[in-house]
Structures are given as structure tokens and as C-alpha cells.
Amino acid sequence: MRIRASFLLVLCSVLLISFAAQQQRPEPNYDESKVPQYSLPDPLVLLDGQKVTSPKIWREKRRAEILHFFEENVYGRTPTKRIAVKPEVVSTDKAALNGKAVRKEVTLYFTADKAGPRMDLLMYLPANAKGRVPVFLGLGFTGNEGVNPDPGIRLSTQWARTGGPGVVNNRATEASRGAAASRWPVDKILDRGYGLVTAYYGDLDPDFDDGFQNGIHPLFYRPGQTRPEPNEWGSIGAWAWGLSRAMDYVETDKAVDAKRVAVLGHSRLGKTALWAGAQDERFAAVISNDSGEGGAAISRRPFGETVELINLNFPHWFCANYRKYNQAVDQLPVDQHMLVALIAPRPVYVASAEEDRWADPKGEFLSLVHADPVYRLLRTEGFGVTDMPPVNQPVGKMNRYHARTGKHNITDYDWDQYLSFAEKQLR
Numbered sequence: 001m002r003i004r005a006s007f008l009l010v011l012c013s014v015l016l017i018s019f020a021a022q023q024q025r026p027e028p029n030y031d032e033s034k035v036p037q038y039s040l041p042d043p044l045v046l047l048d049g050q051k052v053t054s055p056k057i058w059r060e061k062r063r064a065e066i067l068h069f070f071e072e073n074v075y076g077r078t079p080t081k082r083i084a085v086k087p088e089v090v091s092t093d094k095a096a097l098n099g100k101a102v103r104k105e106v107t108l109y110f111t112a113d114k115a116g117p118r119m120d121l122l123m124y125l126p127a128n129a130k131g132r133v134p135v136f137l138g139l140g141f142t143g144n145e146g147v148n149p150d151p152g153i154r155l156s157t158q159w160a161r162t163g164g165p166g167v168v169n170n171r172a173t174e175a176s177r178g179a180a181a182s183r184w185p186v187d188k189i190l191d192r193g194y195g196l197v198t199a200y201y202g203d204l205d206p207d208f209d210d211g212f213q214n215g216i217h218p219l220f221y222r223p224g225q226t227r228p229e230p231n232e233w234g235s236i237g238a239w240a241w242g243l244s245r246a247m248d249y250v251e252t253d254k255a256v257d258a259k260r261v262a263v264l265g266h267s268r269l270g271k272t273a274l275w276a277g278a279q280d281e282r283f284a285a286v287i288s289n290d291s292g293e294g295g296a297a298i299s300r301r302p303f304g305e306t307v308e309l310i311n312l313n314f315p316h317w318f319c320a321n322y323r324k325y326n327q328a329v330d331q332l333p334v335d336q337h338m339l340v341a342l343i344a345p346r347p348v349y350v351a352s353a354e355e356d357r358w359a360d361p362k363g364e365f366l367s368l369v370h371a372d373p374v375y376r377l378l379r380t381e382g383f384g385v386t387d388m389p390p391v392n393q394p395v396g397k398m399n400r401y402h403a404r405t406g407k408h409n410i411t412d413y414d415w416d417q418y419l420s421f422a423e424k425q426l427r
Contacts, residue, residue: 023232025312029302030357038300043374055065055378066342067278074232074294076319078241079220085110087249093152094127101190102127102255104336105144105154105398108245110219117216118205119242120144122153124186125195125255134260134426136287136418137246139239139269142180143200149178156200181415182376183266183410192419195256197246201269204242205235209316216241219424232321236294237319239269240276247282260284260426264418266410268317271295278342285425287349287418289410292359294318296367299335304360307332337362337370340399344371345378347425351414352403354391361403363386368399375399398425 029035043066044052071077086109096103104123107342110116122144125133140147142164143156156172166176189196201207205215212218212227218237228234233241243263251258262285270291277286288296293305294317308326311318325332340348350368354362370385371406375382381397389395394402394417404413 007106009042013414018252026306027306028304028306028309028358030304031363032303035301035303036078038298038330040298040300040337041332043338043371044377047333048350049175052377058374058377063342066334066338070275070278070339070342072231072319073321073332073334074318075237075240076228076321077231078233078237078279081220083110083219084112084243085248086112087252091152091154096124096127096152097148097150097186097190100127100187103150104154106249108249109217110343112294114322117203117219119199119245120154120156121246121249122147122198123195123253123256124148124190126190126193129193129195129255133195133255134257134262134422135197135250135424136189136262136264137197137250137283138242138264138266139204139243139272140180140184141196141201141269143176144173145177146180147178147184147196147198148181148186148311151177153177166216182412185412185415188415189419192423194419194422197250197256199246200241201239201242201272205316207235207316208267209314212232212316214266228319232319234318234320235316236268236272237273243272243276244280244282247280253284258282262287262418262422262426264289266290267292267408268295268314271317274339274343274348276350276422277346278339281346283346285347285349285422286343287351288364288423289351289355289414290353290359290408291350291364292356295364296336296340296380297363297376298337298370299332300364301360301363301366302329303363304358335370337367340367340371344374344382345380347398347400347421349400349418349421350397351401351417353406353408355406356405356408360406365389365401365403368396372399 052058088107091105093103102125106121108119113219145153145155165179166173250256263273263283266289271294272287274288277283293310307329311323350364352364372382383399384397385395
């Protein structure tokens, strides 16, 4: 009885703490009139106050400064340690999808032990391609079998998110096939002459707060280290690292034009695509779909999700240092327009959805507006737009933006814009 009473006392304490935390959770603001005035850091002013007046100063000083600020305060430092990644082509079908595509599956092993962490790539390339093919590269929320109902795709055998489509006991089943096909219009991509390379983000780090024990993080721990330091990478950093390892492989594939790779992501993976593109300049273009807070949306705008809310809900996504700014966003040395600026002079497409107010569509738009001075300094067309456009009316010069009707998703409408964007920027 004494043990049971003690257990009940502990349980009650946990419930009370949880209730108190919920009570203290700030309510999101959806009223534009309640967004206070704010001041953004100038991407073209160095920390010492010197103005950036030339591409040389940007390249040699300011860009490195901004990248460092994001590493220390937002996403965390990506380890500089190199690990041997061994690629293995596990299947090739030159007549996939009724002869329309070449399907290739490649496993990237991150340790000598094949039972250790790895990432499975799925590649579709047009079967009738003449020469090397430009591709879209992105992570998905399902195993590769969710990308298309193609029965030739291997079922994921690694950890899968509990409760996902067709997932039983944390493993994919036949019912998982094509579960996310609406987000990956493979036929449309192939018909326009592009390829697609995808992988499951959970291969790199499972999307829950596990203390960074079940993904790739432990491969980089120093002796005695059990979790990242406050300024070291969280899950978004790990997912972005995986995109760069996929790019490493793409550069070796003679069927792919590695100079024309657009990295793409939706939601938290849209944040990931931006961070990957900021760090890895091999990506020729970056596409951010509904990425919101910690992605394209301006953090100093308290509209929808905020820095505090995202850190309360998803403490594993960013570095621990980011939490210092939960109630002091104005003290951040960067904001998300500067993340877009890190991608310059390469083109960026940012997209929103009208009903996805949580992601702050106006804030996403403004990141392109306020990054534009950097693009103009680097003598590109940049964005060239200052007024938020009507719904379903894409705008922009080299950089592009649209807000479509509908909710938080990636749709055929979005892909139509991305394919047209690629035809102009990657051809």
C-alpha cells in the first residue's frame, strides 16, 4: 500500500506539473493588428557596424558571421567530423512505372555495421532522358514506399513513426504504399523532364524527443558525451546533414546533373531544406513549402507559431540555445530573412497556404522581401516584390512566392509552380 501511495503521489505531481505547463503556454495570435512594430537585423551590416558594400565583403565576412549566429543560436553546429559513408545500389529497374522511369534504390551506410544507422534513397529518372537529368531532392514523412504505389519499392525496415499510414508495430506494411503519393507527383515530375530523389527523415533522426539516442547523433559524440551541447545540432540539423549526404551520392551518379539539384521540403522539412541550402552551396535552388516558424517566417512577428511555442512543442528540432530566446526574440542576432540571404545568389521559392495561419504566410513572404538587398548586392534579379500578393497569384523575379488556397500541405498546385520555377532557374 505504501508503494502504491508513493506511486500515486508521484503521478499526481507529474500531472500537476503538466497542467501548470499547459496553463502557462502562450496563446497564438492571429490578429494582424496585434502584431507590434519590430526591428530586423540588417543583413548588410557587420557586427562591428561596418556596412557591407561589395560582394567581396559579403562573401568573406558577413555571410560567415550570419551562418555562425544561426549555428550558435538556432539550429546548432553541424559536426565537422567526417564519417565514411558507404553507398550501395540495392535495386535498379530501367522500365519502372510502365516504362516511363528508371527506378533506383540506394542505401547509404553510416557505419561499417550494416545494422547501424543508414539512409535509403529512392530515385526516379525519366527513362527517355537525353543526357544528365536535373532533379528535385527532398526528405519525406514516410518511408520511400509512401512516395508511389509502385510495388517495386522496398518496404522500409527501419523505425517508422507510430500511427503513420500503414504502419504496424513501428514498421511499414503493404498498406503504406503510396500513402504520401499526393505530395510526390512522380508522373508529373518525370513528364516535365526532371528526376526525383527522396529519403525518409526518420532514417536520420526519429521525430520525437528521445535525448538524441536513436539517430545519427551518437555517431558524432565525443568520448563520454551523451547528448549534443547547447550550441550543437538538433533534429533539423541532422536531417539537413542527411540531405547533404544524399547530394554526395548524387554527384557520383552519371545519370544526374548534380549542378541542377533543387532541394525541397514541406513543413518542418521546409525548415530543413532552407538550413541545408544555407550550409551546402552545391544545391542550385531551394524550395520551402509552408515552413513557418524556424523556416521562412519572420520570428519577430508574433503571429501563429512563435519561437516559444515551437520550442515548447518540439524541443528536439533546434539547439538548446534557441530556448534562451523564447521570450526575448528581439535579442536574437538573426531573423529568418537572413537565412534566405545565406542562400544568395541561388534562387529560392517560398510558398504558403491561405488557411495555414499557424505558419504565418505574411511572415514567410516578408523573409524574401527583406533578403532582397543581399541578392541585389550580388547582382541578381532577386525578388523585386514588396506587396503581399493575392491568393493563387505567384510573384517574384528570380526568387518566387505564392500563397495558395487551402491548408497546410504540399499539393499539385504547389508542384506546378515549382516545376515552372525549375524550368526557368535550372535549365
